[in-house]
Each structure stands twice: as structure tokens, then as C-alpha cells.
Amino acid sequence: MNKLIIIKYGELTTKKGNIKLFIKTLKKNIEVALKDFEYKIEYDNGRMFIFGEELEKMESRLEKVFGIHEIVIGYEFDSIDIEDLKENLKDLIQNEKITAFKVRTKRSYKEYPLTSMEVSRILGGVVLKTIPESIVDVHDPKTFVDVEIRMNKSYIYLDGKSGLHGYPLGVQGKGLLMLSGGIDSPVAGYLAMKRGVRIEGIYFESPPHTSEAAKEKVKTLTQILSRYSGYIKLHVINFTEIQEAIYKNIPKEYLITIMRRMMYRITERIAHKNNAKIIVNGESIGQVASQTLTSMSVINAVTNMPVIRPVACLDKLEIIALAKKIETYETSILPFEDCCTIFVPEHPVINPDLSLCEEYEKLVDFETLLKDAIKNEEVVTIREDDKKFEDLL
Numbered sequence: 001m002n003k004l005i006i007i008k009y010g011e012l013t014t015k016k017g018n019i020k021l022f023i024k025t026l027k028k029n030i031e032v033a034l035k036d037f038e039y040k041i042e043y044d045n046g047r048m049f050i051f052g053e054e055l056e057k058m059e060s061r062l063e064k065v066f067g068i069h070e071i072v073i074g075y076e077f078d079s080i081d082i083e084d085l086k087e088n089l090k091d092l093i094q095n096e097k098i099t100a101f102k103v104r105t106k107r108s109y110k111e112y113p114l115t116s117m118e119v120s121r122i123l124g125g126v127v128l129k130t131i132p133e134s135i136v137d138v139h140d141p142k143t144f145v146d147v148e149i150r151m152n153k154s155y156i157y158l159d160g161k162s163g164l165h166g167y168p169l170g171v172q173g174k175g176l177l178m179l180s181g182g183i184d185s186p187v188a189g190y191l192a193m194k195r196g197v198r199i200e201g202i203y204f205e206s207p208p209h210t211s212e213a214a215k216e217k218v219k220t221l222t223q224i225l226s227r228y229s230g231y232i233k234l235h236v237i238n239f240t241e242i243q244e245a246i247y248k249n250i251p252k253e254y255l256i257t258i259m260r261r262m263m264y265r266i267t268e269r270i271a272h273k274n275n276a277k278i279i280v281n282g283e284s285i286g287q288v289a290s291q292t293l294t295s296m297s298v299i300n301a302v303t304n305m306p307v308i309r310p311v312a313c314l315d316k317l318e319i320i321a322l323a324k325k326i327e328t329y330e331t332s333i334l335p336f337e338d339c340c341t342i343f344v345p346e347h348p349v350i351n352p353d354l355s356l357c358e359e360y361e362k363l364v365d366f367e368t369l370l371k372d373a374i375k376n377e378e379v380v381t382i383r384e385d386d387k388k389f390e391d392l393l
């Protein structure tokens with residue numbers, strides 16, 4: 001008998017053409033998540049099996065890997081004989097608390113002399129006999145007793161833990177996440193990662209108007225997100241000159257609109273340079289003046305790159321619930337100003353006019369400023385286990 005972790009794949013099994021790439025990517029991501037452990041992986045198109053000593057610790061790491069539907073700790077046996085299965089099941093459940101249960105049998109070895117139903121019925125009888133308070137409940141079981149029969153091995157396990165679902169990180173290529181210190185953008189990043197998009201971050205700072213502490217906060221958020229990917233590359237862009245030029249030359253109600261158009265322009269260029277195919281950000285329809293539909297379209301007009309807004313249609317409370325779940329919330333609400341809040345005019349335009357924006361943008365040589373900002377970017381790779389940012393959590 002071998003104790004092992006059995007991984008059931010997430011949504012990827014429905015994507016027939018891509019299945020090889022999905023499983024290969026998932027395996028690579030699991031290897032990153034388990035880099036501190038000794039283990040062995042075996043896999044096929046239906047399951048991944050992980051053998052090793054510290055299964056419980058590995059299991060908790062796997063809970064942060066996208067593309068996993070369920071993680072179970074189970075047992076592998078070298079016999080598929082029904083008498084052996086009965087004995088093995090009896091031994092395994094001796095000390096378990098089982099009330100309402102259902103046996104599920106999966107038989108990938110089709111030559112097996114018994115049908116799945118027959119195996120389930122026989123093994124259900126074993127559970128009833130071994131545990132007096134157990135009852136069969138096929139409609140609303142509290143416990144699933146799972147049995148899998150393969151060509152020369154069988155597996156038995158009880159309920160597993162839910163995985164994160166989604167697609168393995170990276171199968172969809174890369175996106176550049178506009179990461180501010182707020183609540184929304186880390187959640188947007190998490191949701192994009194969940195769909196298989198590897199992210200890099202971009203943060204605009206405006207020292208001395210924004211503080212070093214605000215930047216550290218963004219790095220801390222990046223590190224929390226890196227729990228799901230092992231590491232994240234963060235591009236820090238000094239936005240001071242651009243922001244001051246906007247402030248000095250552009251009518252107040254258009255400050256934010258133009259500022260965001262500049263952010264998008266830089267983000268698009270950094271994305272191209274780093275092979276990111278999409279921009280991801282935390283905009284949510286109607287949340288602030290720059291996120292009305294008109295504002296979004298006028299701001300969006302500077303780029304042809306797809307801009308994915310995973311939280312666009314969520315309520316703030318729904319976003320907050322997710323932020324709490326992924327543990328970015330407490331950091332996000334730390335009170336450091338970001339570069340948007342400093343220059344916020346009293347009455348930002350909520351229906352900006354595109355041609356006016358284009359006129360205003362001729363007032364300053366923004367192209368030179370954009371190029372300088374990009375040339376001077378600071379790039380840091382933040383890892384899940386970097387000590388530095390852990391202290392800030």
C-alpha cells in the first residue's frame with residue numbers, strides 16, 4: 001500500500017485539443033509549488049499522482065495551484081481483486097467517522113469482471129458492516145468513498161479538498177496587470193491568473209507626491225499574488241514628470257482622463273516589450289468618474305491591445321469578499337496615497353470628449369516624457385519566499 005496525493009484536473013479536461021499542454025503546464029507549476037519537497041509524480045490524462053513523505057504539507061501548497069479541481073490524500077494498492085478491495089477498504093475506514101455515504105467507483109480497466117455499480121454495491125456493504133452508524137445516501141451523502149480500478153492498481157480515498165479550479169497558470173500566455181495599491185487590482189490579477197494568464201505587474205509612482213511606503217505596499221501585494229505563481233515581475237514606472245506636466249497644462253476636469261490615457265500608453269508599450277498579449281486592470285463599471293462607460297472608452301482609445309477588466313461587473317462588496325479570500329485586503333486598506341488620489345480634481349469629467357483629449361495632449365511633448373519614463377523603468381522580480389516583503393504582511 002502507498003499513501004499518495006491524487007489530483008483531479010480542473011476545467012482542462014473539457015479542452016480536448018489542448019489537454020497535453022494543459023497537463024504539462026500544470027505539472028511544471030506543481031513542481032514550482034513543491035520545490036522544497038522530495039516527491040515523485042506520475043500522471044495520465046485523467047489524474048496526477050504524487051508520492052512522497054510530507055503529503056499534508058504538500059497538499060496545502062497545492063491548494064494555491066490553478067487548474068486543480070480536487071486534491072485528495074488516498075491509498076494505492078497493487079491488487080484489483082474484489083476480495084482484496086474489500087479488505088483494504090475495511091482497514092482504511094476502521095477509524096473514520098462516516099454517517100451518510102455513497103461509494104463511487106471508477107473503472108478505467110474495462111476488462112474488469114464486475115461493473116462499477118456492482119463494485120459500489122459490494123463495497124457499500126463493507127462500509128455498512130464496518131461502521132455501525134453509517135447509512136447509504138446516494139442523493140445527499142456527507143462522505144464519498146471513492147474507488148478507482150485501473151489495469152493493475154486500485155485506489156481508495158475519502159473526500160478531498162477543493163482545488164482552485166481554473167486553468168494552469170501560463171497556458172493562456174501573459175498579461176500585464178496595472179497594479180495600484182487599492183483593493184480592486186490585486187483581485188483583478190488573481191482572477192486573470194485563474195484563467196491561465198501569467199501576469200507581470202506595472203505600478204506608476206510619483207515621488208515625492210507618493211511615498212516609498214506606497215511602493216512597498218504594492219510590492220507586498222505583488223508578493224501575496226506570487227503565492228499563486230511562485231514569482232511575479234513588477235515594472236515600476238516613475239510617473240512624476242508626466243503627472244506634473246498634466247497638472248500644469250491640462251484643464252483640471254480632464255486631469256484624470258489624460259493621466260489614465262498616459263498610463264495606458266506606457267502599459268501597452270511595456271506589455272509589447274515583454275510579450276504580454278493583454279492589459280489587465282481593476283476598473284469596475286461606474287465606480288469612479290474615470291470608470292463610466294464614456295470615460296472607459298475615451299481612455300481605452302489609446303490602445304488596440306485587449307484590456308481585460310475581471311472585476312468590471314462586480315459590486316465593491318463582491319470584490320472585497322474576494323480580496324479577503326486571497327488575503328490582499330488587509331494590505332490594500334493600509335492608508336497610503338497613490339498617484340491618482342493626490343491630483344484628484346474636485347469635479348472630474350464623467351463624460352470626457354475624445355477630440356478634446358487629443359487637443360489637450362498636443363499642449364505638451366508627452367511622447368518624449370513617455371519614452372523617458374519607459375527608459376527609466378525599474379524592474380523587480382518578487383518571489384513568494386522573499387524575506388523582505390514577508391515582514392510587511
Ligand code: ATP
Nearest residue numbers: 178179180182183184185202203204281282283340
Ligand atoms: P484599485 O482599488 O485597484 O486601486 P480604484 O478603485 O482605486 O482601483 P482607480 O484608481 O481609478 O480605481 O484605478 C483603476 C485601475 O487602474 C486600478 O484598479 C489599477 O488597475 C489601475 N491603476 C490605478 N492607479 C494605478 C497605479 N498607480 N499604478 C498602476 N495601476 C494603476
Ligand code: MG
Nearest residue numbers: 180181182338
Ligand atoms: Mg486605486
